[in-house]
Amino acid sequence: MALQSARRSARKGSRKPAKPPRFSAKTADKHDLYQRSVQDAETESRFIEKVFKKRVGRPAESLREDFCGTALLTATWVKRGPQRRGIGIDLDPSVLAWGTKHNIAPLGDASERVKLYQQDVRDSIPEKVDVIGAFNFSYWIFMTRDEMRKYFAHVRRGLKKDGIFLLDAYGGWDAQEPMLENRPMRGGFTYVWDQDKFCPITHRITNYIHFHFKDGTKLERAFTYEWRYWTLPELTELLAEAGFRDIEVYWDTSDDDVHEAYKPRKRAENQPGWLAYLAARP
Numbered sequence: 001m002a003l004q005s006a007r008r009s010a011r012k013g014s015r016k017p018a019k020p021p022r023f024s025a026k027t028a029d030k031h032d033l034y035q036r037s038v039q040d041a042e043t044e045s046r047f048i049e050k051v052f053k054k055r056v057g058r059p060a061e062s063l064r065e066d067f068c069g070t071a072l073l074t075a076t077w078v079k080r081g082p083q084r085r086g087i088g089i090d091l092d093p094s095v096l097a098w099g100t101k102h103n104i105a106p107l108g109d110a111s112e113r114v115k116l117y118q119q120d121v122r123d124s125i126p127e128k129v130d131v132i133g134a135f136n137f138s139y140w141i142f143m144t145r146d147e148m149r150k151y152f153a154h155v156r157r158g159l160k161k162d163g164i165f166l167l168d169a170y171g172g173w174d175a176q177e178p179m180l181e182n183r184p185m186r187g188g189f190t191y192v193w194d195q196d197k198f199c200p201i202t203h204r205i206t207n208y209i210h211f212h213f214k215d216g217t218k219l220e221r222a223f224t225y226e227w228r229y230w231t232l233p234e235l236t237e238l239l240a241e242a243g244f245r246d247i248e249v250y251w252d253t254s255d256d257d258v259h260e261a262y263k264p265r266k267r268a269e270n271q272p273g274w275l276a277y278l279a280a281r282p
Contacts, residue, residue: 023189025217031070031098033211034223037183037191038136041076047262048077048131048166051250051279056162061085062129064158066121067138070099071114075106078113087127088116122151128160134167140227143204145238148230152242156282165244165280169232172273176200176229188214203229235278244280251276 023033052060061084063077068088078086090096096116104111117125121134132155142148155165181193192210199205209223236247251265252275262277 022214023187023211024213024215025211025219028189028211028213028219030211030219030222031095031102033185033189033191033219034209035070035072036187037185037211038209039072041073043260044073044133044135045076045080047277048133049080051166051277052131052164055164055246055279055281056130058162060130060164062127062131063087064089064125064127064129064132066132066134066155067136068099068116069095069138070103071096071116072099072103073133073135074114074116075099075103078110079107082110085113085129086115087125087129088114089119089121089125090116091118091120093118122154124154125158128158128163130160130163132158132163132165134165137168137170137225137227139167140225140230143228145234148235149238149242152239152244156243159282161282163282165239165282166277167235168275168277169230169235170273170275171231172271174272182212198229205229232276232278239278239280244282247278247280249276249278 048063049060061081063074063084064087065071065074066089068074068090069092071086071088074086074088078084088096088099096118100116104114104116107114115127134155139148139151142151152165159165175195176198177195178197179195183191183193185191190212192212194208194210195205196208197204197206205225205227207225207227208221211219211222232249236249239247248264249266250262251268252260253263253265254261
């Protein structure tokens with residue numbers, strides 16, 4: 001079971017949206033395909049709500065999404081409550097423009113409660129928030145302990161006193177093996193997760209996402225990821241070194257592949273592929 005399909009595949013399989021359009025390499029938009037294949041912002045928003053309320057004792061109102069890409073999670077967060085505010089940060093102006101058009105503008109008046117920043121996630125912004133999220137392993141672009149520690153410290157400064165930092169990670173013995181995983185999606189296309197390279201000395205990895213279509217056309221290397229593979233002990237230690245406390249790992253305790261049950265755990269049995277969340281307070 002390869003990396004990010006484990007959780008998101010189950011989510012996608014459990015929903016029955018309206019029949020989507022048929023896709024081909026000529027007509028498909030890679031950002032739309034990514035959102036359909038990888039993201040489930042509704043489920044992620046509910047998870048954030050649940051963790052924050054349980055650990056802090058009040059509803060979360062403000063969310064900052066680092067490496068926000070198309071800002072789908074930010075838009076979904078704001079849409080779920082009239083008191084909510086969302087901030088998205090990303091370096092890529094084209095992907096922010098796509099997200100503004102397709103995810104933020106459709107919010108209507110609620111879009112006024114969203115701010116998108118085109119900048120490095122390590123650059124300062126004036127607002128402090130309840131929750132900062134770094135999801136889909138995007139923060140793995142930081143290749144050294146020093147870089148990661150500094151990023152975590154910057155996140156800590158951006159949180160309110162009772163705020164929470166949430167991030168995800170993946171692992172399992174399949175995660176270090178070059179492999180392809182194909183997952184058919186509604187609309188006549190296949191999402192392909194390509195674990196191309198893994199270096200056991202540096203933990204440098206190269207992954208791709210491809211999209212293949214029923215008409216035989218393909219979008220090869222629609223997305224490329226050059227990351228360092230980080231383990232949960234490394235991440236929890238670096239969070240502590242950056243000044244976070246009450247660091248917990250949320251592990252999927254469900255017995256099947258359809259439902260999720262992420263709960264705090266200090267021990268877990270290894271699996272071929274797993275995904276977990278970390279939650280830390282400043």
